[in-house]
Amino acid sequence: MTKSISAASCVALALLLHAASAAPPARAENITVLVASGLPGGTYRNVYARNFEREMRGFKFIYVESPGSGRNLDMLADGRADLAFAQADIFAERMAGDPHRYGELMLLGRLADECLFIAYRKDGPVTNLAQLAGEEGEDGEGRVNDPAGRPRKIAVGDPESGMAGTWSYLVTLDPSLKRAEVDETADTLAINQLAVGVFDAVGWITDPGNEGHKMLRAARGNDALAIMSITDRMLLAPLADGTRIYETRKIKLAGGIVKDDFQTLCTSAMVFTRKDANPRLIDKVSDLVSLRLKQIVTER
Numbered sequence: 001m002t003k004s005i006s007a008a009s010c011v012a013l014a015l016l017l018h019a020a021s022a023a024p025p026a027r028a029e030n031i032t033v034l035v036a037s038g039l040p041g042g043t044y045r046n047v048y049a050r051n052f053e054r055e056m057r058g059f060k061f062i063y064v065e066s067p068g069s070g071r072n073l074d075m076l077a078d079g080r081a082d083l084a085f086a087q088a089d090i091f092a093e094r095m096a097g098d099p100h101r102y103g104e105l106m107l108l109g110r111l112a113d114e115c116l117f118i119a120y121r122k123d124g125p126v127t128n129l130a131q132l133a134g135e136e137g138e139d140g141e142g143r144v145n146d147p148a149g150r151p152r153k154i155a156v157g158d159p160e161s162g163m164a165g166t167w168s169y170l171v172t173l174d175p176s177l178k179r180a181e182v183d184e185t186a187d188t189l190a191i192n193q194l195a196v197g198v199f200d201a202v203g204w205i206t207d208p209g210n211e212g213h214k215m216l217r218a219a220r221g222n223d224a225l226a227i228m229s230i231t232d233r234m235l236l237a238p239l240a241d242g243t244r245i246y247e248t249r250k251i252k253l254a255g256g257i258v259k260d261d262f263q264t265l266c267t268s269a270m271v272f273t274r275k276d277a278n279p280r281l282i283d284k285v286s287d288l289v290s291l292r293l294k295q296i297v298t299e300r
Contacts, residue, residue: 032062035084036073037049038066043210052285052296056284056285068161073091076105076274082281083285085111091107092243104274104276108272109270111289111297112269113207114269115264116205116265118264121200121226122224124200127228129177131152133177152179152180152201155184157184162205167203174234190215191218230248235265246266
C-alpha cells in the first residue's frame, strides 16, 4: 500500500513539473513613464504621445497635464516627468537661462515642424511685427500713432505655454519686440477679443499641418481677421555654435476665409528625457524616432 501511494505521488509530481515547464514565463511588469505632453487635444498629447504609447508595449504611460513646452521641460528637469515634448526654441531659452539645470536633459530626437501663427485684424493698426513692436516712446514703451498712447498688445497664453516661450525667445533676438505688451489670455477667448479690438495680435504655436487647431479655425472663421506673414531676417540668427532655431516656411491653408499663402517662422518639436532615465526607455524612444517616425507624427 505504501509503494502504491509513493508511485501515485511521483506521477502527480511529474505532472506538476511538466505543467510548470510548459507554462509561459510570467509577464514582466510595465515600466511606468510619466509623460509631460501639454493639454489634452493638442498635437503633443493627442498625436505624438498617443502614437508613442501605441508603439511601446511594456511601458505604462501616465500623462501629466501642463500648459505646454516650457512646463514640460520644467517638470522633466525637476524629476516630475520621464518623457517630455517641447519646442526647440523653448529648450534653447531654458538652456540659456539655466544651463546647469537643463543641461541634465537628453534630446532623443526631432519629431516635426512647429510654426508660429499670429492673427491680426485686417482693419487694425498692426499687420506685421515691426508695427506690433511700435515706435519707442519717451518711457521706452511702444507707440504707433495710438490716440490713447498705449503700447500694442499681443495675447500669448499661459506663461508656461509654447507661444509664451517663443515670444520670450523672439524678444532676445529682436529687443524692439519688448515694447509690445504681453497678455496671458488664451484660446478662442483671445481670438474673440482680438476681433473687437482688445488685442492687436494673438499668437499660438502648432504643427503647420494641423488645420483643425481650434485657434486657427476660429481665426479663419472670422473674415475680419488674417494671419501675419513673418519674414524678419533678424529672427533667423543661429546660436553661437551655429545651430539654427528658426527657419522660414511657406504655409498654404486649404479653403476657408484665409486662402493666401503666407510665410512664418518654424522651429522643431522634439522629445526629451533625462540623462539618468531608464536605459530601456531611452533605447525604445530613440528606435521609434529613427525607424518609425511616420507612425509617430501622423495621426492614425
